[in-house]
Amino acid sequence: MRTPTLKPHLNVSDQTNTSVSRKKRSFKPSAEFQRQANLGSMASYKKLHAESVNSPDTFWKRMANEHLVWRKPFTKVCTWKEPHAKWFTGGRLNVSENCIDRHLGTARENKAAIIFEGEPGDVRTITYRQLYFHVSRFAHIFENMGVGPGDRVAIYMPMVPEAVIAMLACARIGAVHTVIFGGFSSEAIKDRINDCKAKLVITADGGWRRGKVVELKSTVDRALAGTPSVQSVIVLKRTGNPVTMQEGRDIWWHDAWKGGPNHHKAKAFDSEHPLFILYTSGSTGKPKGVLHTSAGYLLGAKLTSHYVFDLKDTDRYFCSADIGWITGHSYVVYGILSNGATLFLYEGAPNQPEPDRFWEMIDRHGLTILYTAPTAIRAFMRWGDNYVLKHNLDSLRLLGSVGEPISPEAWLWYHKMIGKGRCPIVDTWWQTETGSIMISPMPGATPCVPGTATLPFFGVSPKFVDDKGKEVPRGTDGKMVITKPWPSMLRTLWGDDERFKQTYFSEFPGWYFTGDGARQDKDGNFWIIGRVDDVLNVSGHRIGTAEVEGALATHPAVAEAAAVGRPDDLKGQALVVFVTLKTGHAATPELKEALRAHVGKEIGAIAKPDQVRFAAALPKTRSGKIMRRILKQIASGGEVKGDTSTLEDFSVVAALQAED
Ligand code: WT7
Numbered sequence: 001m002r003t004p005t006l007k008p009h010l011n012v013s014d015q016t017n018t019s020v021s022r023k024k025r026s027f028k029p030s031a032e033f034q035r036q037a038n039l040g041s042m043a044s045y046k047k048l049h050a051e052s053v054n055s056p057d058t059f060w061k062r063m064a065n066e067h068l069v070w071r072k073p074f075t076k077v078c079t080w081k082e083p084h085a086k087w088f089t090g091g092r093l094n095v096s097e098n099c100i101d102r103h104l105g106t107a108r109e110n111k112a113a114i115i116f117e118g119e120p121g122d123v124r125t126i127t128y129r130q131l132y133f134h135v136s137r138f139a140h141i142f143e144n145m146g147v148g149p150g151d152r153v154a155i156y157m158p159m160v161p162e163a164v165i166a167m168l169a170c171a172r173i174g175a176v177h178t179v180i181f182g183g184f185s186s187e188a189i190k191d192r193i194n195d196c197k198a199k200l201v202i203t204a205d206g207g208w209r210r211g212k213v214v215e216l217k218s219t220v221d222r223a224l225a226g227t228p229s230v231q232s233v234i235v236l237k238r239t240g241n242p243v244t245m246q247e248g249r250d251i252w253w254h255d256a257w258k259g260g261p262n263h264h265k266a267k268a269f270d271s272e273h274p275l276f277i278l279y280t281s282g283s284t285g286k287p288k289g290v291l292h293t294s295a296g297y298l299l300g301a302k303l304t305s306h307y308v309f310d311l312k313d314t315d316r317y318f319c320s321a322d323i324g325w326i327t328g329h330s331y332v333v334y335g336i337l338s339n340g341a342t343l344f345l346y347e348g349a350p351n352q353p354e355p356d357r358f359w360e361m362i363d364r365h366g367l368t369i370l371y372t373a374p375t376a377i378r379a380f381m382r383w384g385d386n387y388v389l390k391h392n393l394d395s396l397r398l399l400g401s402v403g404e405p406i407s408p409e410a411w412l413w414y415h416k417m418i419g420k421g422r423c424p425i426v427d428t429w430w431q432t433e434t435g436s437i438m439i440s441p442m443p444g445a446t447p448c449v450p451g452t453a454t455l456p457f458f459g460v461s462p463k464f465v466d467d468k469g470k471e472v473p474r475g476t477d478g479k480m481v482i483t484k485p486w487p488s489m490l491r492t493l494w495g496d497d498e499r500f501k502q503t504y505f506s507e508f509p510g511w512y513f514t515g516d517g518a519r520q521d522k523d524g525n526f527w528i529i530g531r532v533d534d535v536l537n538v539s540g541h542r543i544g545t546a547e548v549e550g551a552l553a554t555h556p557a558v559a560e561a562a563a564v565g566r567p568d569d570l571k572g573q574a575l576v577v578f579v580t581l582k583t584g585h586a587a588t589p590e591l592k593e594a595l596r597a598h599v600g601k602e603i604g605a606i607a608k609p610d611q612v613r614f615a616a617a618l619p620k621t622r623s624g625k626i627m628r629r630i631l632k633q634i635a636s637g638g639e640v641k642g643d644t645s646t647l648e649d650f651s652v653v654a655a656l657q658a659e660d
Pocket residue numbers: 280326327401402403404405406427428429430431432433453514515516528529530531537540541542
């Protein structure tokens with residue numbers, strides 16, 4: 001499917017066009033930071049980057065040998081038969097061994113791999129040795145349940161160490177995990193399990209969020225009524241709320257735990273052995289199962305963690321993303337543990353019991369790195385500086401941002417209030433599909449300019465093109481493509497290679513299309529503007545408008561629905577749906593609420609529309625295509641501008657504007 005033409009769709013998120021960005025401010029890394037950095041100068045960045053794009057085979061061969069533990073060396077670095085890439089052919093390794101066993105017998109063996117804090121305040125520390133014991137046990141348990149290499153395992157868990165253990169135990173036995181974000185509904189779980197035919201589900205009775213129990217098991221139970229592939233369910237007792245256990249299918253985590261020995265000899269798997277599937281939204285109704293494989297993915301996650309987070313043995317690193325998203329895969333689990341750092345894992349909400357929970361935990365645990373999202377930063381700003389000023393935050397040395405463009409205002413607040421002017425900020429651009437960070441400052445090298453993700457990571461070669469694929473001049477908005485394969489790129493979409501080709505490699509043949517609009521300024525810095533397709537970014541969550549429309553269409557009162565985004569101070573984008581009703585249904589406030597609840601049930605709370613607007617008709621072209629461009633303008637309360645000559649009936653627009 002072709003994405004719509006460029007012009008009307010850029011500026012979807014206007015956050016880079018603010019007064020501050022025009023002032024041009026640049027923040028150079030301090031000499032002190034540079035001295036200790038894993039990469040300490042612009043000259044080293046330029047040298048390595050040049051090598052990585054000019055001699056990729058030499059560069060990646062060296063990196064793969066330096067950073068990964070191989071059981072059998074690879075013979076070929078990269079095979080590229082567009083759109084399919086294979087990396088490190090002939091090589092064999094075990095991803096879990098690369099995250100755990102490699103640290104045993106070293107000074108890291110008895111250091112904290114994970115420091116966990118639950119929302120109620122319970123704290124647990126797990127050393128690398130203990131992590132090895134846990135993962136080994138569960139690797140045996142999974143195998144005893146008949147789960148083997150290539151089998152799919154669905155994980156629907158709160159942010160607790162057992163979620164990490166479950167992922168690593170899958171990796172250890174070559175099973176393919178699919179982590180489903182704890183906010184998704186039964187319907188969404190069912191669709192994902194059925195798409196990949198998972199055999200085993202790992203869940204919990206519930207998790208803590210804002211002082212309340214989020215029930216997980218009962219949600220899973222409703223999904224499992226329609227998932228014939230599932231044979232067993234392992235249930236962690238976290239909250240103690242009552243759950244129903246189905247005899248012969250469901251087993252408690254703590255009962256299963258009794259059964260396994262502490263040691264598991266990990267088998268080696270092919271470099272291209274599938275590691276995980278992660279579902280993400282696209283521009284059609286059905287979520288896409290992004291497939292990542294072993295060696296290339298792990299190298300991407302490990303190398304970016306080393307360079308971008310400047311990760312050290314002494315770091316206590318905190319990423320606030322849920323493991324249900326790609327950030328939680330690459331920068332909670334794989335990139336951090338493979339580097340042997342200490343991971344700080346927090347279960348709950350940032351404002352429980354008070355809006356200073358993060359700052360309080362940072363001081364109490366002496367956390368050194370914080371990686372969070374602009375939507376969270378905007379919430380902190382709104383809650384007020386006093387919550388921050390109560391705390392020292394002097395253990396922090398580096399800050400990161402991910403998920404959407406960070407406005408220069410938010411960047412400067414983050415820098416001053418949280419980083420106390422001392423911590424570099426890495427604004428990291430990447431996607432579920434890219435597996436690891438693609439554009440970001442190197443904190444000891446790159447001058448940071450608020451609002452831009454700055455420069456490409458090693459091996460990354462982006463270009464900006466117009467609708468015809470012609471490169472646009474510097475300073476001009478274009479669609480961003482990546483012209484060369486990179487190790488952690490997605491390999492395909494699970495069960496739908498055709499859609500993989502169509503989505504990423506058909507619009508600009510030979511190049512990977514990111515779906516983002518961006519431009520490069522005259523200093524070479526990359527400014528990401530936002531999606532140019534029908535995908536929204538609501539509080540850093542990716543939501544396909546087609547998915548929401550599909551959900552609404554299943555409600556008996558709905559004749560037609562169109563979902564669009566409008567700029568929102570807190571969420572980045574808010575979701576607005578325009579709905580026409582079937583005859584016999586009255587446009588009442590109750591129905592609006594019912595439609596929001598319906599979307600919540602079909603997809604999950606994150607996709608609930610912020611606003612439902614009833615309309616007598618939707619603006620359409622003469623060929624019957626809904627003109628979303630116009631709906632976006634109406635949703636934002638702006639004037640309807642641009643070409644309306646293709647509009648079939650202009651009075652529809654006037655009527656929509658008159659409505660609330
Ligand atoms: C989309 C990918 C990468 C993990 C979290 C989201 C937007 C992501 C940035 C950034 C501007 C960003 C893009 C991208 N995005 N990071 N630093 N600056 N935009 O992963 O759900 O796959 O979404 O998020 O639009 O395409 P995702």
